[in-house]
Amino acid sequence: MMREYLQRKIELVNKELDSIYLEQDALNSTLAKSMNYSLMAGGKRLRPVLLMAAADAVGANGENFVHLATSIEMIHTYSLIHDDLPAMDNDDYRRGKLTNHKVFGDGVAVLAGDALLTMAFEVIADSPNVDVAKKLKIVKEISHAAGPEGMVGGQVIDLESEGKHIDMNTLQKMHRAKTGALFCAAIRSGAILGDATDKQLEALTEYARQFGLAFQITDDILDVTGDEASIGKPVGSDEKNHKSTYVTLGSLQSAKDLAQKAVDNAKEALKDFGTEADFLREIVDYLISRKK
Template structure:
């Protein structure tokens, strides 16, 4: 895990630097909307989706750090989704990663625009990725749009919103998470493999890994809401119980959820059987989910 920590720190630093350059501070008329965008972009995110993209590129023998534009685009899309999710009309959250949410600082209207701005700029940034054959870049960005859109992340959020006050059954819960969180993880891993010229079988293997990774991520997220420390997560724990939300823990008990998470992690690693040491980061990353505290 020492290697994993160093890898993540190094890649996150690359992403931070690139984002700083790609979403620059602005003077004049545009100062406020860029300030609002940058507030959430630099609020301490772990850069997990960019790291997954880079680790997938590395796993197929490429250089993950060559694809920073697409990696940063994923982080911008993830950040916009958090800003909009936190809005009063959605989850109505006041804190995120220990800091006031975007609309609490900039107001609701500007927070909506900051999200819109990040989402739109993400596509401009991704489509500016140098060093990739145009046809490949088109395909990758199209997949990311699909994963982030109404049949993916936005759709999952809509299912979540519509479920307010109701309790989702296991099938609906799985669908909602797969769309809301899983689809973008999947797009990140596939993007890394496709950009770096992975073979069809490598892309398929990483897709299978991605699906189990997403599942393990969500189950451990639900577990953290029960067992985690408020200080480390940066937001109140126990909110799922208070909101009577269906979770893997409420449906399968804490022990059942832990078992399911271990199972998903094993299956994710099995999907990597065809890879050598170049996929060790991906193996460590998914194992890490079982021990994470934030």
């Protein structure tokens, strides 16, 4: 059941992203190509899927909100483009494909990221099936999560930690901001769109926190145990780059234990939800068993 649900939602997101791209009256074709290159580079679409799934979990039909959901994928994609730049992680490959700046040059890559981030807010404002008050709440959720106190703040901590030993507290703070905040905003946005009660919103927020944690620990584990062809980047790069991770600060086993604990906590947060939340329950298991 979970795989069909996931596949269907991913296809919906891809179709919607495609139509937004086609609708765009491209002022400049280089920019449009560069934006599209990264948007369509085979992402897992986890954030928009989680948004729709959270709306489903509170009894709404998440698919009605696919247009708005693509905004979060645009923000995620922009962050990857900027993260890969020579001034940051200086990565040549992502998901087995050349990174944006390797294809389009550093200048266009910076601007393609800027354009995706900006356009995300226009997509929210233009979304059908959503009243203005909810749209504005979501502008607030997402801008806060992606901004200086969220994702971008986490990126700067990451940049400053390069090659340095950091402690577990700093590591957690960094990941909560860098990846956790946007997961949280995706799930909370879905809950808001689906008219969640305050109690449901709180439970889904806790689910999102644990989800983000399990996601990040799994990323760190895959850097050690993963298969280069599957993850699309060299294995063992964290250790080589003296990067502090949940594995290097503990052990492979302690990281696996922490990940399992986060999965259990995520499911526990959903205890008052019915079968509508089954996808959210199942995807955390899938998450820590993933190979890429």
